Amino acid sequence: MEFVLTPHPPIHILLRSSPVAAGTAESRAGQVGLGGLAIPRGVLLMASQSPRGDGPYPLSTLRHSVSHLMASAVQSLFPEVKFGFGPSIEHGFYYDFQLSDPLEAKDLKRIEKEMRKIAKRSPELVCAEYTRDQAKDRLARRGQDFKVEAVDEIPADERITFYTHGDWEDLCEGPHIDRLDRSYHFKLQTVAGAYWRGDEGRPMLQRIYGTAFWIKEELEAHLAWLEKVKEQDHRRLGTDLDLFSLHAEAGAGFVFWHPRLGTVRREMEKFWWEEHEKGGYEPVYTPHVSREDLFAISGHLDNYADMMYAPMAIEEIPYRVKPMNCPGHILIYKNRGRSYRELPLRWAELGTVYRHERSGVVHGMMRVRGFTQDDAHVFCTPDQLADEIAGVIELVKTIVSAFGFQFTAYLASRPEEKFIGSEESWESAMKALSKGAECAGLALEPDPGGGAFYGPKIDFKLKDALGREWQVSTIQCDFNLPERFDLNYTDRDGQQKRPIMVHRAIYGSLERFCGVLIEHFAGRFPLWLAPTQVALIPIREEHGDYARELAGLFRRSGMRVDCMDQSAHMNKKIKQAKKDKVPYLLICGEREVAERTVTVATRGESEQRTVPADDFLAAALARVAERALSL
RNA sequence: GCUGCUGUAGCUCAGUGGUAGAGCACUUCCUUGGUAAGGAAGAGGUCAUGGGUUCGAGCCCCAUCAGCAGCUCCA
Numbered sequence A: 001m002e003f004v005l006t007p008h009p010p011i012h013i014l015l016r017s018s019p020v021a022a023g024t025a026e027s028r029a030g031q032v033g034l035g036g037l038a039i040p041r042g043v044l045l046m047a048s049q050s051p052r053g054d055g056p057y058p059l060s061t062l063r064h065s066v067s068h069l070m071a072s073a074v075q076s077l078f079p080e081v082k083f084g085f086g087p088s089i090e091h092g093f094y095y096d097f098q099l100s101d102p103l104e105a106k107d108l109k110r111i112e113k114e115m116r117k118i119a120k121r122s123p124e125l126v127c128a129e130y131t132r133d134q135a136k137d138r139l140a141r142r143g144q145d146f147k148v149e150a151v152d153e154i155p156a157d158e159r160i161t162f163y164t165h166g167d168w169e170d171l172c173e174g175p176h177i178d179r180l181d182r183s184y185h186f187k188l189q190t191v192a193g194a195y196w197r198g199d200e201g202r203p204m205l206q207r208i209y210g211t212a213f214w215i216k217e218e219l220e221a222h223l224a225w226l227e228k229v230k231e232q233d234h235r236r237l238g239t240d241l242d243l244f245s246l247h248a249e250a251g252a253g254f255v256f257w258h259p260r261l262g263t264v265r266r267e268m269e270k271f272w273w274e275e276h277e278k279g280g281y282e283p284v285y286t287p288h289v290s291r292e293d294l295f296a297i298s299g300h301l302d303n304y305a306d307m308m309y310a311p312m313a314i315e316e317i318p319y320r321v322k323p324m325n326c327p328g329h330i331l332i333y334k335n336r337g338r339s340y341r342e343l344p345l346r347w348a349e350l351g352t353v354y355r356h357e358r359s360g361v362v363h364g365m366m367r368v369r370g371f372t373q374d375d376a377h378v379f380c381t382p383d384q385l386a387d388e389i390a391g392v393i394e395l396v397k398t399i400v401s402a403f404g405f406q407f408t409a410y411l412a413s414r415p416e417e418k419f420i421g422s423e424e425s426w427e428s429a430m431k432a433l434s435k436g437a438e439c440a441g442l443a444l445e446p447d448p449g450g451g452a453f454y455g456p457k458i459d460f461k462l463k464d465a466l467g468r469e470w471q472v473s474t475i476q477c478d479f480n481l482p483e484r485f486d487l488n489y490t491d492r493d494g495q496q497k498r499p500i501m502v503h504r505a506i507y508g509s510l511e512r513f514c515g516v517l518i519e520h521f522a523g524r525f526p527l528w529l530a531p532t533q534v535a536l537i538p539i540r541e542e543h544g545d546y547a548r549e550l551a552g553l554f555r556r557s558g559m560r561v562d563c564m565d566q567s568a569h570m571n572k573k574i575k576q577a578k579k580d581k582v583p584y585l586l587i588c589g590e591r592e593v594a595e596r597t598v599t600v601a602t603r604g605e606s607e608q609r610t611v612p613a614d615d616f617l618a619a620a621l622a623r624v625a626e627r628a629l630s631l
Numbered sequence B: 001g002c003u004g005c006u007g008u009a010g011c012u013c014a015g016u017g018g019u020a021g022a023g024c025a026c027u028u029c030c031u032u033g034g035u036a037a038g039g040a041a042g043a044g045g046u047c048a049u050g051g052g053u054u055c056g057a058g059c060c061c062c063a064u065c066a067g068c069a070g071c072u073c074c075a
Helices: A025-033 A059-077 A105-120 A132-141 A145-152 A216-230 A234-240 A259-278 A292-298 A300-307 A326-334 A382-402 A423-439 A480-484 A510-520 A541-556 A570-579 A590-595 A613-625
Strands: A011-013 A045-047 A092-098 A126-130 A160-165 A168-171 A185-195 A204-213 A244-246 A255-257 A289-291 A312-314 A317-321 A345-354 A370-380 A408-412 A445-447 A457-463 A469-478 A500-509 A534-538 A561-563 A584-588 A597-602 A608-612
Touching: A059 A092, A059 A105, A059 A160, A059 A168, A059 A204, A092 A185, A105 A185, A126 A132, A132 A145, A132 A160, A132 A168, A145 A168, A185 A216, A204 A216, A234 A244, A234 A510, A255 A259, A259 A345, A259 A382, A259 A500, A259 A510, A289 A292, A292 A300, A292 A317, A292 A326, A292 A480, A326 A345, A326 A370, A326 A480, A326 A500, A370 A382, A370 A510, A382 A423, A382 A457, A382 A469, A382 A500, A408 A423, A423 A457, A423 A469, A457 A510, A469 A480, A469 A510, A480 A500, A500 A510, A534 A541, A534 A570, A541 A561, A541 A584, A541 A590, A541 A613, A570 A584, A584 A590, A584 A613, A590 A597, A590 A608, A597 A613, A608 A613
Parallel strands: A011 A045, A408 A445, A534 A561, A534 A584
Antiparallel strands: A092 A204, A126 A160, A160 A168, A185 A204, A244 A255, A289 A317, A312 A317, A345 A370, A370 A500, A408 A457, A457 A469, A469 A500, A584 A597, A597 A608
8 A cells, every 4th residue: 555644743642640541542642632632644642652751741731731821921922912712722722812913923933932931930830719700800800801701601510710820820620731841842833813702703813823742853743744744735736736726717716627637537437427326326417507496495595595606687587506406306306206116216416516605715626616516316215214324325435435535424413593394304314314324334423513404414524634624425314305395206005205315425526525535645646546547758769669559559458648758868757757646657678678578667666677568557457447546 | 704924937936116036847959868857048927906105116005806824604
């Protein structure tokens, strides 16, 4: 298996005074080292055998304490500051501040300097308990409005504690390290805006992110990792490898697929259709533009008008660009009467949809305004529902794991506000999803309130190079659209009954999945996906005929070949082919011509081997046929 | 949408109010080469766009567009 994601460097979890004694190294690390947050993909966690085991507290405690240190430094530099929250997070910590002036990069340097100054005085971190009124009084006297509000939200049965060092005091439940001059290493990283309490309607504070480690080398390794991961960013690779582009002239959030990525996508689609045909799906195609009424019936207009592109009037009738494919599939279903004998119907479409995402959220290929869903709808009877869901889960597993991905699955329940349909229908849909997952042996994380407005769903998420999660696959149970569109089938007993719809996507969006894929492979696509699979490199011009002959043979066999027969130095050709991350470079010189062989330089390997050209071709074709991930 | 930052050649970036720069990539010529930079010459930019200040703007101000980090949101 080739190198995939750049793994996060090892972190020594220091457990000496850890309150948690039992469990595996990994679970302990998850609890005490990373604050109970998800362990990022590729992070290797080890119990402590640190050569400098002088850190008697978990990293999350250290980082939380360093966030206090930072806040006290900000207070001493900007006395008018008001404080928000300042927790430890997955890779570090942050603290939110309200200040009259924006913080800049150079302020971070000043703050770091002040932090070292304060730590040098060796202040102890002292905990004190207060009553609710005392606490509010202490905070109100210092004008800490946000903190006063925070006191109000502490449940009645919880202790209210403050942590103090020097002249700094903060409402905080702890725990903390004992003294701030302990040996550790920190760095302030970025400043960004964040709403107070995560609420768009409330003031925006300035958030400083930073990180801290007990061991200097680990801090350095972490920072080096962040740099390294940038090279895997799909936007960077998209430019370097000539995969895709975005254009101000076209508008934000619209992806232009270049030929090389077009090739990758076509292979993804081929694979997808193969698996869907095996799974009993049939292709459908629906228009990109429909009368607005269609989306009024579906409820999209009520719930998502602000994210739909504005109507266009054609002969005075308003039309909309489709934000979803389901109403189109429903029209096909409704086109004639349906019998129970036909169900389940599984209809699939690579349907391109347009949604006006808010300007701040578009991100490379991951979050865009026009994208192709690998959409399908299953129309089935209530009896068939759990089996259908289990079947979709199996298909998700087959397709997603073919790319070497591991996913996390979430069960998303009814949203608190925007939803349609009865409570009973939501409940039975939740049950069907749980049951389907159980049949397929899929573990589900809860996602309360995360459902679609028309029904609950199972979402599958993948991580990008930085460990940020992106939703790809989704399975959505829908009792509501069949109701709204008055869908029916004639059952065995002659009665008209309501079918259930399952909406599902596996890649989710071709754009997003491909973006995650680029990062996952760091641009080194497996053979079956690689835009160029083989580069033929003749050593001298006189070997060009042989290279061209092989190129023709390989192409006729279905391989994607770059025959580099220009009159350039072979060093240059090799450099070019390696830059393009071509899986196999085939060198053709005097010996190879004479023996009808090729010398194969495999991507990621230093060893080369000389093999008969026909043998190489047969082996490569076999690897493509099995969609192997390794070369 | 919000807060902050950014926008100079295909890419990476210099350029603090007075004639637009470098490296790599590209083109041509020379080099006929056995595994990641052979040599020379050349071409390439309304300094994101639109206003403003100024004798003069890549540089200062305003707006718009786009990008980046984060927050919020994501059928």
